[in-house]
Amino acid sequence: MEKLLGDGVKKVFLTGGAGFIGSHVVDMLIPQGYEVTVYDNLSNGRREFIEHHLGTPGFRFAEADILDEDRVAAEMQGHDLVWHLAANTDIIGGVEQPRRDLRDCVMGTFNVLAAMRRTGIVPVIFSSTGAVYGDLCREVARSESDGPLLAMSTYAAGKIGSEAFVSAFCNLYGLRGWMFRFGNVIGARMTHGVIFDFINRLRKDPSELLIRGDGTQEKNYFLVEECIDGMAYSYRHIPMTEDKPCDVFNLGTGSVSRVVDIAAIVKEEMELPDARIRIEGTRRAWPGDQPKVHITVDRMTGLGWSTRRTSDQAVRIAVRRMLGKE
Numbered sequence: 091m092e093k094l095l096g097d098g099v100k101k102v103f104l105t106g107g108a109g110f111i112g113s114h115v116v117d118m119l120i121p122q123g124y125e126v127t128v129y130d131n132l133s134n135g136r137r138e139f140i141e142h143h144l145g146t147p148g149f150r151f152a153e154a155d156i157l158d159e160d161r162v163a164a165e166m167q168g169h170d171l172v173w174h175l176a177a178n179t180d181i182i183g184g185v186e187q188p189r190r191d192l193r194d195c196v197m198g199t200f201n202v203l204a205a206m207r208r209t210g211i212v213p214v215i216f217s218s219t220g221a222v223y224g225d226l227c228r229e230v231a232r233s234e235s236d237g238p239l240l241a242m243s244t245y246a247a248g249k250i251g252s253e254a255f256v257s258a259f260c261n262l263y264g265l266r267g268w269m270f271r272f273g274n275v276i277g278a279r280m281t282h283g284v285i286f287d288f289i290n291r292l293r294k295d296p297s298e299l300l301i302r303g304d305g306t307q308e309k310n311y312f313l314v315e316e317c318i319d320g321m322a323y324s325y326r327h328i329p330m331t332e333d334k335p336c337d338v339f340n341l342g343t344g345s346v347s348r349v350v351d352i353a354a355i356v357k358e359e360m361e362l363p364d365a366r367i368r369i370e371g372t373r374r375a376w377p378g379d380q381p382k383v384h385i386t387v388d389r390m391t392g393l394g395w396s397t398r399r400t401s402d403q404a405v406r407i408a409v410r411r412m413l414g415k416e
């Protein structure tokens with residue numbers, strides 16, 4: 091089997107590596123013989139997600155902040171590739187604390203890129219989001235070339251700003267960037283999102299499940315290992331050049347799941363057939379929410395990569411994993 095990042099890379103610097111997606115990246119890279127430094131301030135990540143690697147040769151954990159540019163550069167020295175996942179992922183919290191997305195996402199990404207420039211590291215994989223499409227993707231599935239990108243949350247604004255800095259650094263300073271606008275990534279160890287919320291609500295009150303919004307929300311869900319595989323596939327197969335030093339790819343499945351269907355799957359897997367579903371609210375579940383997110387994944391499909399699972403299949407698997415059933 092081809093190694094995730096090929097043979098040209100040996101040492102990976104992984105920001106946000108103690109988080110949901112990042113800890114799965116570690117689980118996939120370490121068995122393949124890569125050396126991995128996780129750089130994470132544990133603001134949302136958890137030590138327990140990575141502690142099974144502590145003591146493993148080739149694994150290092152730096153508990154530190156990407157806002158500390160000198161520390162990032164010092165820890166980054168000697169790596170072959172930067173996989174930048176660290177960001178504020180509390181989208182709702184951004185409404186009350188909009189500076190967090192400016193700081194942790196835009197400034198943090200700037201610092202990571204500046205540290206790459208200082209240390210001479212060239213390739214960066216960056217996790218953006220389908221949220222950059224804002225209301226554009228409400229009814230029509232949007233492709234990478236669609237715009238204008240008008241953010242509806244500070245989270246999306248932070249990602250649009252970060253994409254712009256990745257692109258600028260690639261053009262000005264010889265970096266090479268692979269950027270990905272994800273659908274909703276799901277699996278074990280989720281710490282946020284609709285599946286996480288539904289399970290917790292039903293654990294608190296097994297008689298009723300509250301759905302915030304008007305129940306018509308639908309988004310694209312795909313499994314965390316497929317997300318990581320998609321990023322790595324693109325890195326291996328799409329070379330960046332002086333002419334085109336960075337690019338952006340939508341990443342997810344071609345299908346969507348409706349929130350009411352997710353609720354039904356959670357009820358079924360938790361074996362709570364009598365739980366009543368209560369739908370409460372308006373079209374937007376919270377300020378900045380995108381009730382419908384449709385992105386096209388034709389570009390990745392054209393390049394030879396697609397998910398193996400549909401959105402609904404992925405939801406069921408993720409629910410089962412969160413419940414410890416698989």
Ligand SMILES: NC(=O)c1ccc[n+]([C@@H]2O[C@H](COP(=O)([O-])OP(=O)(O)OC[C@H]3O[C@@H](n4cnc5c(N)ncnc54)[C@H](O)[C@@H]3O)[C@@H](O)[C@H]2O)c1
Nearest residue numbers: 106109110111131133134135155156176177179217272275
């Ligand atoms: N999960 C999804 O559905 C999804 C969808 C689109 C994009 N993304 C992006 O993928 C990336 C990973 O997301 P995730 O779901 O694993 O979220 P997560 O919150 O579990 O992971 C983010 C990690 O970054 C760390 N972090 C945050 N600010 C930091 C800082 N200033 N310095 C150092 N570390 C910091 C957190 O402690 C956390 O471990 C994020 O950039 C997120 O925006 C995720």
